[in-house]
Each structure stands twice: as structure tokens, then as C-alpha cells.
Amino acid sequence: MNLVGIIFVLIAVGRFSEAKYEGHQVWRIIPATYQHVEWLGELERTRGEEFDFWTPVLKRVNHPVDIMVRPDLQSLLRTLLQHRGLGFHVMIDDVGKLVSSQMSELSERRENGRLSGTALSGFDYNVYHTYEEIMQWVDDIATEYSHIVESFLLGYSSEGRPIKGIKIRGTGSHDANPRAVWFEGGIHAREWVSPATVMGFTQKLLDEYDNGDNLVVEMFDNLDWYIIPSLNVDGYSYTWSSDRMWRKTRSLNAESPCIGTDPNRNWPYEWGGVGASTWECSDTYRGARPVSEIEVSNAIDFMRKKKADGQDFIVFIDFHSYSQVIIAPWSYLDSDPRTEDYNDQMALALEMQSAIKDTHDVVYNYGAGAEILYACSGVTSDWGYGTYSQHGGNTDGGLGAKYSYTVELRDEGQHGFLLPEDQIQPSYEEMHAAVRALGAHVLNEMSATVQ
CATH class of the missing domain: 3.30.70.340 (Metallocarboxypeptidase-like)
Structure with missing residues (x-):
């Protein structure tokens, strides 16, 4: 979409959403x-x-x-x-006025030429970007850092949009199948700060690697990093074109006028239990069956293939907003939700919390899902941790990643899903610190295991 088209869309969605949420x-x-x-x-x-x-x-x-x-x-x-x-x-x-204000600000900036385009040299990490710009960022990052980054196509959305990600492997890697990290953002469409944060801390880490930062060099040379900035690309595009507060996918539901499924209730591990709606119009609709959403299927198929080829995942993180919480499994259990790796998961969560607080003095809570929240099923972090079934299909088992979390980003409710752009940079800066802490923890654990 050209600049004029984008400006028109922003003006239109601002007016539509203001009326919708007036x-x-x-x-x-x-x-x-x-x-x-x-x-x-x-x-x-x-x-x-x-x-x-x-x-x-x-x-x-x-x-x-x-x-x-x-x-x-x-x-x-x-x-x-x-x-x-x-x-x-x-x-x-008045949510409608806040939506209109945000969209008007975006359109004014673009109309006045204050967005430098999508070329990586002019990419502004401190503003929100359209789906097209995010996918262009993936390609440009892979070109700029081609010595350690390659882009990949995860698959296509229900409306046919490409879903792209990047893989990072350091030049000092000597393992054909090193252990791996999976980061995904944007599974819920209206949570704009999630893709923005993922892109922001990724760029900082890549620069640190090229500048010889010892920790990041070790992180990239000893682990593969798979990063998907925006998984629910149809929903995200819809928040720019029609409804800023849209949450779900945009798939059709048979015999229902209501569109979409909550992709964070559609993962197969313990799908269909508490905390997931059976009503198609609900924002937490679980889908007609596990993995009904092609976006979820794409992600699972990709990771299962890597597992089948001999690559183990040690970290799986799904970035959301908002409420500033680090959530470990289990979420599907009403009682006794702590995993057998609970103590290690909480130790890492504490290190991430400390790194975040040291950055901008922001406090994140942490804990096992159903222990600090009410139970919900079919969520990403449960699948990420669930035992991998080698001979199963994409509805059997999980990924087997010890450190599997859902991270709820800023803020604590002052703006909610309509987080102002001036909070993007502090968000990715504190997550950058958290990822460094995560990397150090995992490397230390791997080293201790070898010894």
C-alpha cells in the first residue's frame, strides 16, 4: 500500500473506531x-x-x-x-476518542513525511508500523545482517498474507542443530506494542553481536533464535484498516456471522478446557477444534519439523500486552499448576524481572499461570512446555521447551492496548535487558550440564 493509501486508511479507521467505541x-x-x-x-x-x-x-x-x-x-x-x-x-x-487520537496522530505523521519509509536505514523503532512495513523489516534485517540472519516464510494466513520471521545463528556456531529459542509477537491483533517491542530488542541484540558484546556473541553462537514479530497478521492488518480494538484472527466460522478465533485459545495442548469460550462471537473463542487456525498450525508445523530434524527448543516466549506479568505454565490446571521445572522457571523469571526493573524501574509480576491468574486452556505457553510427541501430529503433545512463558508487556492500564508511542522504546529496552538475562541463564545452565 502506498503512503496516500495508508493515510486514507488511518483516517477512515480512526473515524470508524471512534464511532464504534464511542x-x-x-x-x-x-x-x-x-x-x-x-x-x-x-x-x-x-x-x-x-x-x-x-x-x-x-x-x-x-x-x-x-x-x-x-x-x-x-x-x-x-x-x-x-x-x-x-x-x-x-x-x-472514552475509548473511541483515544482510538481516534492515536490514529489521527499516525496519519498526521505520515502525511507530513515524518516517517522515513521502511528501508532499514530509516526504520523508526519508536513508532507503530503497518503489517507491510513489519514484513519489509524482516527482509531488510535479513539483508543487513546476512552473515548471521536469514528470513523464512512461516506460512500464509487465512486471508493469504505471508507470515515471515527471521532465524539468527552466530558465525561462531559449530553445531548443526544447536538448541533453540522461539519468540513470537502479535498473536492478539490489538496489542500493537508486542511486534514493536520484538523488533526493537532484536535490532539492539544484532548490533551488540556485531560490536562484539561477549554475552550476545555467546548467545547467538550457541543457540538458534527464531523470531516472528507478528503471527496474527490478518487481525493486525484489520486493526489498521477497520477496528483498532480487534483481538482475534479473521477466519470464517461455519454457521456463524461472527468472525475469528482467539489464537491463544487454539493451541492443542489441553485444548477445550476452562477459560476458553465455545461461542464464536466471544473474544476468547477457542475455535471449532484444536489448531483450527492456519496461523497456529503454521507455527506448530514449523517447530515440529525442527524437532523431528533433531533440534531441541529450550525457550518459548509469546509476547503480549498488557499488565506487566511473566507467566509460566501451567495455565490449564485449576489447582496445583506448578510444573516439575517450576523452581527453575521462577528463578529465570526473577532474573528477568530484576533486569527489567534495573532498566526503567518498572516492576513485572511472575508466577505459574493458573496460580496467579484464573485457569485458561489452549494457550501458547502450555503447549511450549508440554511434552513433545515424536510420532504425533500437530494436535499431539507440545514443544518440550523448559522455559516457556507468556510475557505481558506495558502498561498497567493507564492506556492499556492503546499504549502511546513514547512508551515503545522503554518497552523494548527493558525486554532487551530481560532477554540478555535469559540468555545468560540458559548459557550457564547449558555449561553446567556439559560439565
Whole structure:
């Protein structure tokens, strides 16, 4: 799409989304008791189609829960909260106005020529980019760093868009099949800071490698790194063209007018359990079957082929927004959700948390999924950790990556999914620090195992 076309789209989606979300508010509710926490968790499970929970309900007293509320449901929710002795305050007074403001800012910048194009030399990591620009970035990164980077086609989306990623292997690698890391962003369409953050910290690491940074050289020479900046490319494109707050894929659902599936409820490991809706119109719709979404199938098929060819994955991270949490498996279990590697997973999460805090003094919580959140099934991090089934198909088993996490990025609800662009750089800077901490931890563990 040329610049004029992009500007037109941005103006159109800004006006459309403002009207669509006019009067929608985001309410912050702070549960003061465990009874409040349990009730909010039940409300999310039973009425999540009516009330859009922007943050999951953590199993913690005094941890805020943000809900986007339509104008016609505000009186109802106010009454329900009053009956439970719960108050709230308005975090975002009018979502429609905030959407329109963000899209207008994007179109104004492009119209005034303040975006230097998509060539890598002029790529601005501190602004949001379209799907086309992100895919161009993949190609340009592979060209610029061709001595250690190659691009690959993960597959095509349900609407036929290419989904591309990069593989990084250092020049000092001597293993035909080194252990591997998988990073993916943008599985939920409206979480724009996810692809932006993944691209930002990737570029910083690549520069550090070329500048001889000892840690990054060891990271890239001893591990393969597979990085997908945007997995749900149809949904992401739709947030630029039609609905800024769209979450799901854009696949058709048989016998339903409602479009899309939640790709983070569609992974096959323990698919179809709690915390995933069977209703096609829900934002957490699990799909008609496990791996119904071609985007999920593409990712699983790619990693299973690597496993079959002898490459083991030690890290799997799915980057989301928002709420600043590092979430380890298990998420599908209602009780006793800690894995057998829980202590090691929490040790690494603590190191990542410390690195993040040391960067911009931002605090991330961490824990096992269903222990700090309410249970949900069919999610990425459970599949990432689940035992690999060598002879199974793409609905059997998981990846077998010891360090599998979902990372919820900035912020804590002041802007939610509409994070301003001035927070992109601090987001990728603190994740860059977290990835360095992760690399050091994994390398130390690998070294200790060899010894």
C-alpha cells in the first residue's frame, strides 16, 4: 500500500473506531478480598462476552482488573459491583476518542513525511508500523545482517498474507542443530506494542553481536533464535484498516456471522478446557477444534519439523500486552499448576524481572499461570512446555521447551492496548535487558550440564 493509501486508511479507521467505541469506558476495579477476586474471575468466565476484560483476573487481592464497558451495560455493571461491595474508577473515559487520537496522530505523521519509509536505514523503532512495513523489516534485517540472519516464510494466513520471521545463528556456531529459542509477537491483533517491542530488542541484540558484546556473541553462537514479530497478521492488518480494538484472527466460522478465533485459545495442548469460550462471537473463542487456525498450525508445523530434524527448543516466549506479568505454565490446571521445572522457571523469571526493573524501574509480576491468574486452556505457553510427541501430529503433545512463558508487556492500564508511542522504546529496552538475562541463564545452565 502506498503512503496516500495508508493515510486514507488511518483516517477512515480512526473515524470508524471512534464511532464504534464511542462512550465505551475502561473501569478499574480493585478487589479487596479473595471473595472479590473469585467473583471477578467468575464474571469473566460467565459474562466475558458482555464485559471486555482488558486484563486477566489475578489470584491476588488488591491487584487491579480493567474492564471495557459498553455504554448500555455501564448501569448493569455498576449495580453488580455495588451488590458485591466493590467500587471502581474510570481509567479511560472514552475509548473511541483515544482510538481516534492515536490514529489521527499516525496519519498526521505520515502525511507530513515524518516517517522515513521502511528501508532499514530509516526504520523508526519508536513508532507503530503497518503489517507491510513489519514484513519489509524482516527482509531488510535479513539483508543487513546476512552473515548471521536469514528470513523464512512461516506460512500464509487465512486471508493469504505471508507470515515471515527471521532465524539468527552466530558465525561462531559449530553445531548443526544447536538448541533453540522461539519468540513470537502479535498473536492478539490489538496489542500493537508486542511486534514493536520484538523488533526493537532484536535490532539492539544484532548490533551488540556485531560490536562484539561477549554475552550476545555467546548467545547467538550457541543457540538458534527464531523470531516472528507478528503471527496474527490478518487481525493486525484489520486493526489498521477497520477496528483498532480487534483481538482475534479473521477466519470464517461455519454457521456463524461472527468472525475469528482467539489464537491463544487454539493451541492443542489441553485444548477445550476452562477459560476458553465455545461461542464464536466471544473474544476468547477457542475455535471449532484444536489448531483450527492456519496461523497456529503454521507455527506448530514449523517447530515440529525442527524437532523431528533433531533440534531441541529450550525457550518459548509469546509476547503480549498488557499488565506487566511473566507467566509460566501451567495455565490449564485449576489447582496445583506448578510444573516439575517450576523452581527453575521462577528463578529465570526473577532474573528477568530484576533486569527489567534495573532498566526503567518498572516492576513485572511472575508466577505459574493458573496460580496467579484464573485457569485458561489452549494457550501458547502450555503447549511450549508440554511434552513433545515424536510420532504425533500437530494436535499431539507440545514443544518440550523448559522455559516457556507468556510475557505481558506495558502498561498497567493507564492506556492499556492503546499504549502511546513514547512508551515503545522503554518497552523494548527493558525486554532487551530481560532477554540478555535469559540468555545468560540458559548459557550457564547449558555449561553446567556439559560439565
